[in-house]
Structures are given as C-alpha cells and as structure tokens.
Amino acid sequence: MELRTLRYFVAVAEELHFGRAATRLHMSQPPLSRAIKQLEADVGALLFARSPAGVTLTAVGAVLLDEARDLLDHADRVRARVSAAAGVAAITIGILGDGTDPGVARLAAAYSRYHPDIDIRVRDTDLTDPTCGLSAGLVDVALTRAPFDTTALTVRALRSDPVGVVLRADDPLAGRDGLLLAELSDRRWFQFPQGTDPVWQSYWNGGRPREGPVVRTVQECLQAVLWNGTIGLAPLGHDLPAELAVVPLTDMPPSRVVAVWNEGDTNPLIRSFIEIATTAYRH
Numbered sequence: 001m002e003l004r005t006l007r008y009f010v011a012v013a014e015e016l017h018f019g020r021a022a023t024r025l026h027m028s029q030p031p032l033s034r035a036i037k038q039l040e041a042d043v044g045a046l047l048f049a050r051s052p053a054g055v056t057l058t059a060v061g062a063v064l065l066d067e068a069r070d071l072l073d074h075a076d077r078v079r080a081r082v083s084a085a086a087g088v089a090a091i092t093i094g095i096l097g098d099g100t101d102p103g104v105a106r107l108a109a110a111y112s113r114y115h116p117d118i119d120i121r122v123r124d125t126d127l128t129d130p131t132c133g134l135s136a137g138l139v140d141v142a143l144t145r146a147p148f149d150t151t152a153l154t155v156r157a158l159r160s161d162p163v164g165v166v167l168r169a170d171d172p173l174a175g176r177d178g179l180l181l182a183e184l185s186d187r188r189w190f191q192f193p194q195g196t197d198p199v200w201q202s203y204w205n206g207g208r209p210r211e212g213p214v215v216r217t218v219q220e221c222l223q224a225v226l227w228n229g230t231i232g233l234a235p236l237g238h239d240l241p242a243e244l245a246v247v248p249l250t251d252m253p254p255s256r257v258v259a260v261w262n263e264g265d266t267n268p269l270i271r272s273f274i275e276i277a278t279t280a281y282r283h
Contacts, residue, residue, distance in 0.1 A: 094132025
C-alpha cells in the first residue's frame with residue numbers, strides 16, 4: 001500500500017463522501033474513486049458500503065482506518081526527523097477545523113510572502129487531538145481552538161467566536177433566537193473517542209457529562225445530527241447544509257482560536273508565524 005493511497009482512503013473515511021474528500025485532497029473525483037477501488041482490490045475486501053444516501057465504512061474499512069492513521073502519523077514523524085537532520089529550512093503547521101476560515105487564508109498568504117524559501121508543511125487534524133499533533137511531536141506549531149490541556153505549551157489567543165448548538169432544521173428548537181445549555185439537558189450529544197483530552201471534551205459537552213455517538217471529524221458530527229438527531233456545539237459563522245441549523249447559546253463561553261507551540265521552543269520560524277498570525281486574525 002502506498003502512503004498516498006492511504007491518505008486518500010483516510011480522507012474518504014473521514015468525510016464519508018467522495019466529492020468532499022476529493023475537494024479536501026485538491027483532486028478530481030474519478031481518480032480518487034479509482035484509487036479506492038484499487039485499494040479494495042489489494043486488500044481483497046470492500047472498505048466502503050456504497051448507497052444512494054452516501055458511503056459508510058465496512059468492518060474491514062474501520063480496521064484499516066485505525067491502522068492507516070497510525071502509519072501516516074509515523075511517516076510524518078519520520079519525515080520531520082529526517083528533515084531536521086538534513087538541516088532543511090521547514091516548518092510543519094497543524095490545523096484543526098475549517099480550512100476555509102478567512103483568517104487561515106490571510107495567514108497562509110502572508111507567511112508565504114514573508115518566507116518564500118521556506119518549506120511549509122500542513123497537517124490537517126481531526127477533532128480527537130486539539131494540539132494537532134504538537135504534543136506528539138508531529139508539528140512545530142498548531143492553529144487550533146481552546147480550551148485543552150496546555151501543559152508545557154505556550155498559547156497565543158487570536159480570536160474569540162460565539163458558540164451555538166447544531167440541530168436538524170426541523171427540530172422544534174431550531175427556530176429559536178437563542179438557547180440555554182439547561183434546555184438541552186435531555187438530548188444526546190456527540191462524543192469524542194475515549195482518551196481525548198478531558199478539558200477539550202468537557203468544553204464541547206457544555207461542561208457536563210453527556211451520552212451520544214462517538215465522532216472524530218466535523219463531517220461525522222454533522223452526519224450524527226442529520227441521521228440521529230444528535231446535537232453538538234459549533235462556533236457560529238460557519239456554513240452548514242440546508243438540512244441543519246445552528247442556534248446561539250447565550251450562556252456558553254466563546255471558542256478561542258489560538259496558535260500554540262512548545263514552551264521554550266526558540267525556532268525563529270515559529271516566532272515569525274505567531275506574529276504574522278496575530279496580525280492576520282486582527283482583520
């Protein structure tokens with residue numbers, strides 16, 4: 001199995017949609033579909049169950065997804081260590097969440113303009129690791145959301161976003177102008193996998209234990225709401241499918257966009273990243 005094909009597979013598995021996965025991978029859909037079919041032929045089993053409603057992982061696909069994530073993380077680690085040993089001028093940036101955020105676009109343009117000769121690598125991360133691989137040594141700096149455990153990390157706040165609850169558009173509460181967390185106490189909330197940072201999980205659970213399906217990605221969160229009537233929290237200002245709605249929560253603290261790096265790391269590329277990010281997010 002080639003690493004590139006495994007990255008294709010993980011993208012489809014996380015998006016559960018070939019079109020969205022192709023957009024995420026910056027490629028067209030036909031070669032992505034061919035690559036997945038070839039991977040299924042190599043494995044000797046179907047990885048996805050396909051239907052007019054979309055795709056879902058088979059039992060074999062779920063096993064491969066766990067193994068593929070571990071293998072790709074290890075490959076990223078190897079690449080970073082080899083580059084460091086070779087003295088290559090590079091920075092690896094971990095990004096959590098919506099890459100269409102205009103702040104990210106401004107930051108990317110400004111950093112590339114200031115450092116045209118630097119090899120900039122981006123590691124897109126699911127919702128199970130708010131440090132985007134920083135704690136595991138996979139990235140140099142992370143662009144993410146707080147709160148989470150910041151032991152041995154330095155945090156720079158960039159922006160605060162109000163938070164709302166994501167509901168089906170036909171939910172009786174979807175037409176409200178605002179809600180209190182207490183009004184959602186009897187609902188099922190999506191959860192992150194066991195072992196996820198408890199500070200991070202508690203925030204997105206509204207500060208108390210909840211029950212509901214386990215999710216890893218933004219798309220899985222949205223599908224849990226759409227298919228199961230599950231609810232969950234999200235920053236306001238993001239586009240949602242027409243079948244979903246978001247209602248502001250009046251007693252929920254805002255979600256902070258932050259840049260994070262390892263405490264004591266004096267890499268000048270990180271220092272420059274933090275200063276450029278601070279400026280980019282002011283606009």
